[in-house]
Amino acid sequence: MISVHLILFLAFGAIAVAGAVNLLVQRHPINSALSLIAVMAALAGEYLLLGAEFVAAVQVIVYAGAIMVLFVFVIMLLNAGVEEHTKGSRVAFLFGIPGMLLGSLLVGWVVLRHSGTGSVGIGALPGTPKVIGNMLFHEFLLPFEVTSILILIAIMGAVVLASKPPSAPAEKVKD
Amino acid sequence: MVPLSYYLVLSGILFACGVTGFLIKRNIISIFMSIELMLNGVNLSFVAFAAHWQLLSGQIFVFFVMVVAAAEAAVGLAIIIAVYRTRETLNVDQVNLLKL
């Protein structure tokens, strides 16, 4: 019989896929961004189903919240308009979509047929903030610390690239 | 009880959508968002596998991915701004000074 779990999974999954497809078909970046947020929200739901409550929370707060806001901000800043068709795009449509569908079907088939046939129940592995934090500061201390550098770079990069460029360089004197 | 493979298929579909988006979108920002979509797909499979193996590390990875995503977003958007400054366009097909 169809369990509640499965129904929920399918529901969230449907939303996610719908959002993803919408991201593709929408021609204005803003719409794409919003549909991406939808996808993320749906995924957050999936995470909850899997018991990763903390991850779900972070997904909503950081990902859907912070990062996507950044996107929307930039879109607004550059007031990107509707993307126009160009010669390259048709080729991409003709080959890209069927190719990708084929690829994903192949992968899906493989996964279905060959991966571990185990199945997971609701909240299979509760990822509470406590345990997660515990692990972050033990096994994953180094990666955790290192990410700080990553972020540092990111900030610096953003500063460098987005700031106003200097005047044109000067010719070397030939002597 | 939901078979693990369902989750995997879902993540696969999302990933594929991301790839497709990268190929067919022309607005640089949309393309970038497709990448985010791919990452999300990956995250899902991480969490799913975590549940499957009863290993929290799987969930931890998602954080790292998110951090990376954040960093990429920051840098990426900065780059996009820089490009826009020099080229006044966001259409990737017109960003082709370098070729052959």
Add this chain to the structure above:
Amino acid sequence: MTQNPYLWLIPTLPLAGAAINGFLGRRSSKTAVSVIALTFPGLAFVLALKIALGFSSAAAPYVFDLAHWIRSGSFSADFAFYLDQLSLVMLLVVTGVGFLIHLYSVGYMSEDPSYYRFFTYLNLFMFFMLMLVLANNYLMMFIGWEGVGLASYLLIGFWFTKDSAASAGKKAFIVNRIGDFGFLIGIFLIIQHFGSLNFTEVFSKVQPLASETSSAGFLTAIGILLMVGACGKSAQIPLYVWLPDAMEGPTPVSALIHAATMVTAGVYMVARSHVIFERAPMALTVVAIIGSLTALFAATIGITQTDIKKVLAYSTVSQLGYMFMACGVGAFSAGIFHLMTHAFFKGLLFLGAGSVIHAVGGEQDMRKMGGLKSYIPVTFGTMFIATLAIAGIPPLAGFWSKDEILWKAYQGSWVYWLIGVTTAFITSFYMFRLLYMTFFGDYHGIQVDDHGRAHAVHGHDDHGHGDPHESPLVMLIPLIVLAVLSLFGGFVGWGNHFQHFLEPVFGGGETTAEAASSLTEKLLMGVSVLVAAAGWLLAYVLYCARPELPQKIAASLGSFYDAVLNKYYVDEIYAKLFVKPLVDGSTSILWQGVDRKVIDDTVNNAADGARHISDEVRHMQSGNLRSYAGWIAAGAAVLIAYMIWLGVGR
């Protein structure tokens, strides 16, 4: 026999002369040059005489080993000299006649700007010629063989500013090379079968072999190949073409190289290898046929020539044919005998011709001469003797040798004899024709006063007055000496002395001749004398009594006459058949065709192709980011598919 430790000096002396003149001659005076040039060959001659006097006929061949030359594995060829009766005869002829001609040249070339160069070459020639005749093995003979070729190349082209002279020299060398090619192959055959080139060794290995009467074996091959070499050097059909052109050289050169010595090298070589030839009858036949044909063929051409030296040239070719015919019928000693006498009278004839040319200021066309006997009596006298000799009028030298050959030819086959006699007739005809046209009748020559031209063209002197005049003494002495030799040189053949002298070399193989009845011999002798006389008479009639006749006859003969006049167009045919195709073919087919079009273009096209492909590859880089992503995705797809296939497969 008495040891001759100084034997090696004989060739070396002229070399020394050549070296000295070559290095110092440019700066030293003409007298100094001529002293050097005369002393060294002279000394060589003296030494030769000394050896000859101390030479006992019974003596075994004397081998003098000088130094190693080539040692490769078990094969070796050394600088070594081989002295026996045969080489002694050659030695005397070469040094003797050679010296006389050197003497003559002192006068003849006295006005030439590059006097020293001439004598350098001449001495060099002596050196190589002596190497040739004294060689102890085929390879050393080959040294001399090629060396004399070089000398003749240099001397023919002596007046190199004349294109005709330069070309003639080149032609001589190349045609000789063709002959040498045969000779070389022959040498390889000899090495392959006898593992050595030393005469003694080779011949001793050949002796026991059976005569290849039934089938042609390697001996026949060797023989024929050697004959090819001889054809080149001794101007036999089909390689005779270079000799007439060689007359571009100074007359003494023609006398020494192209009459007396070098051209006879072929005969000498065949005679030297008689052991091989005797066991290869087929080869001998070839020799005989070539010889007889050449004799007749060249003689006919000789009739029509008007250039005095050309006549002599063709007569030389024909006489050489005689010698080969002799060898061909196995009468080697007769051949050598004729070689010797021919050296005397033909040398004399050339020197005489030189003196004539010299007298008329460089004119060589006999039609522009005539009536010279009053102007230059000595020349006339000596040349008359020579003419008698070559015509075979007894008892002069030519008579004995020619008669010997004809008799041996008769024993071989009457056909040879017939050809021989015909040739004898023609010979005496054109020789007397020459004599009459030159010395009798009245002088048709222009009163030469443009000596400038004379000098420019020939550079010999004539003292600046119009009328023809006798040559200086230094030139006359050789004439007289040779005349004497032509008169009495033949008597060594009296009673087969000469043949007996050479028997140690050629063995008793010819003593069979004695068996035949001497009546026939006498008969044939008579015939040949008659023929000679007839030729003389005809010449008298046509060119002295009724000078207008020849034109008529020529006209009546028509195209045939033209053919003969133009030497049967042989040169033209050769040019069309060989030279032109070779040059054009090499240019258009090999060079422009194969080299440029095929090979080089292939290479260049390959390079261009690579560049073109590269250009294609560049277009993978469309610059469009999405296409790049496409590449990556495609690659990923292929890779994923492959890996999954792998994974599923197992």
Add this chain to the structure above:
Amino acid sequence: MTTFPAMLVQAIPQGEDSIRILPVLVLSGFGIVVMLLDPLVDEEKSQKTLGVIAFLGTLAGLAATWYMAQSPGLAFSRTIRVDSFSVFFNYLVIAIAAVVILSSFEYMAVQRIRAGEYYALILFGVVGMSLMSSAVELVLIFIGLEISSISTYILAGFRRNEASSSESSLKYFLLGSFATAFFLYGVALMFGATGSTNIDTISQKLQSGPVEVLVFLAMALMFVGLGFKVAAAPFHVWTPDVYEGAPAPVVGFMSTAPKAAAFAVLLRVVFAINAPGRFWFLWAAAALSMTIGNVGALVQNNIKRLLAYSSIAHAGYLLVAFAMTTPENSATGISAAMFYTAAYAAMNVGAFAVVSHFANAGERYVTLEDYEGLGRSSPLLAATLTIFLLSLIGIPMTGGFFAKFYVFSAALRANLIWLTLIGVVNSAIGAYYYLRIIVVMYMRESRKEVPVTPIPFGLGVALAISILATLYLGILPNRVLQVAQHSAQNLLAQPTQAPPSIAETPHPAGIPAQ
């Protein structure tokens, strides 16, 4: 139930641990210092001072590496392994950084580039790379990869008033993250298949149990990501554009250091995990890269682009060493690959140093026409470049020769006759376009006025180092090769019975699935 302070106490790394990441600490320390100093020193002086500090930082990094090498072993709950392999690559990437920094001094000044961020980014990038080379944990590797990538994305865009620069940055960034996503997906699947992201554990799992399809899939995806990083065909497409647009010294940096690190990862993934079903893929990738790279370079006129193609080709030669199956072949293959990375780094950094000096302001002079008659106008510069080019051709007595030599002899020992033939023929074809540069420099007279400035001190030192390295590797390759061989042994002989880290034990408070 431990208390939070207790956790913190536990969290503080042990002495050993911190020593085993000493280079990382030192470099990031210096990076931060540079960053902080940047606003303090004024614009004019900043170039030099910051550069010098950064250079000292790299020297300190080398020293730190040496110190780290003294205490090999695992660290941070088996996410880091210090062995001669990781030490080798640490040395390599830091040294590259040092030389690049030296050669950047003048460039910075000429191009008016903000020095502070530039040097800091290089240092941080090196941090990422050194992590890549010593990490044995896929997630950590991923993070290191991202650090190095992102820093190079930024560096590529540093000539900010050049449209080409930002374009190259964009292309590099988008394609890079695209590829990284693949890699990440691969990691995820690998995790799913084996329940671990630790390379040792994975290899044990693979050796023990049956290999399921998921693993193959994971491998494929990871190859995509890494193939992109090392610019192996067909994932090379980004290279020419990015190299052409990016600043010359940066290209010198990112064509060697991240590549070396990526190769280190690839070596770990391929050999330590002993990746299944890799042979033909690597074979094809090698052949394809060599051919595309060499053929593509034949008609290039922009020297940077030309060298970009050449770097694709060299990646191809390098991949030849990966197509090994049996352990003993693998050993030779690994050592060959390591040597190659070193040699290639030496010559390529040098070549780009010359290019960046000659390019002049706004990188005006980067086409072959500009190099005409250089042999006359600046014999020294021409001679230097010639040495590097000869090494790139693979003329004996240069590092390039031995690099190719080891690779090909390894291949032949594994009986890869055809691959070797493709390789040697390619290297012959490749000779053509390097020769073209030499020809242009020596055999043609310059047609246009190109200013040639004297070689400044920093650049001179950089060039000297590269030349010495190139020749040293070409004449006395032994020591380096021995190190490489030793590390190859290390890489292959992984501790089979390592105590399972906590990360893999089920969580104590794990609620059983219902």
Add this chain to the structure above:
Amino acid sequence: MNIDHLSPYILTLVTFAPLAGALLLVLLPRRDRDIRIFSLVISLLTFILSLHLPVHFHRGQPGFQFDIDKQWIASPNIHYHMGIDGISMWLVVLTTFLTPLCVLISWKSVHDRVKEFFILLLILETALIGVFTSLDLFLFYFFWEATLIPMALLIGVFGHERKVYAAVKFFMYTMIASVFMLAAILWLYAHTSPASFDFVEIQKQMRAGTIPNFPAAAQWLFLGFFLAFAVKVPLFPFHTWLPDAHVEAPTAGSVLLAGVLLKMGTYGMLRFNLGLFPEQARHNAPWIMILALIGIVYGALVAMVQPNMKKLIAYSSVSHLGFVVLGIFSFTQSGLNGAMFVMLAHGISTGGLFMLAGILHERRHTYEISEFGGLAAPMPVYATSYLFIVLASVGLPLLNGFVGEFLVLSGAFRNRPIYGIIAATGIIWSAGYLLWMFQRVFYGKVTNPVNNSMADMIGFEKAAVWPCIVAALVMGVAPILWLGAIDPAVKAALNSVPELVSKVVGQ
């Protein structure tokens, strides 16, 4: 005795003396005259040093002498192994003999970038000597490749109109061919155990048959080596780079190119194709010999119709080197002796010819034969020297050309008579094209008035050319001096072909 002290190091000295000179030259100031004198001194010094070899060479004793064998690189197991036998010794001496002459002939003709020129020249000399002395395949390959760059630069920088094309063609041709040799070398190294590049060692293992699947690969290895050498020789149809390279190269370049570089190919065939793969050498001999024959005749015919003096000489080299290859693959004592001797003779006489051609170019800046004519009158000394060299390369007895050709031909004839006969036509062709050229250049009237005022040879030129003439004469009269050392070495080389020993006996 000091000889014993010197002998182990003499090869190193001879090989690297020029390089040392070149390095010193780098430091010298750009005063052209000093540079010229300095490099002349260096090259002469090298020549004198190299004379140590023939003087103290134990003739009649096969095997390598003066050998030095030190490990250079442990892995790969590369040794600094040098040694010479009768074959390589003379090639070394040939090189050291020609280089000073090159310096002399370039004395006046090179004015621009003199320093670079002589540096390259000396480096080239070291590389060339190294090729002949090294017994370690790796070392050999190194020197082999090392000759490329200086030569290419000499052509490309100091050459004439189409110098770049010629240089690149030369470089790529040789490069592409030699990578196959590299592959073969690597294969050998990878399959020998203990892995080794040592010629002697590999030969030992090859004989012992301890190399795994050697028989299967041998044919390919043979071809790998052969291709590299064939291009270098150059054997028809790989010869098209030669005329271009020669025409464009400066005189000294041509001299070394024709005199020594080409010999690298034939030397390689003799040393490696015969030494390492006797079986394959024998099986492939027929078609190789046919290629050589084509080369002989074809080269000669094409040479005959060349309007350009240097091109003519270049094609004549193709023809002469055909003789060498023919001799090598005739597998007869005479053939190989002859081949060796032709190498040396060709080195001298063709070197001389190129110098003489260069002297003309010096005065008229053209090689077109039609530009000249009647030169014998204005420049008699030059004409005589020219004639001498021409005769030497025509193969006149008592000059160096003859001995070699004779031996080769007799060897070829012994192996296959028809080959000998076809090859022997070469003596006709060579007479044809050389004498024709000589006539067109020197005989007849002076057609072009410019030529009337042409100066005869000057001091440097005499100093450069006359040694060649003397050498040609000595080699022709006393070949025994050379053959004495060559013969045993060749015998040894032949004995490495076991089943041919019987064939060799008697020759």
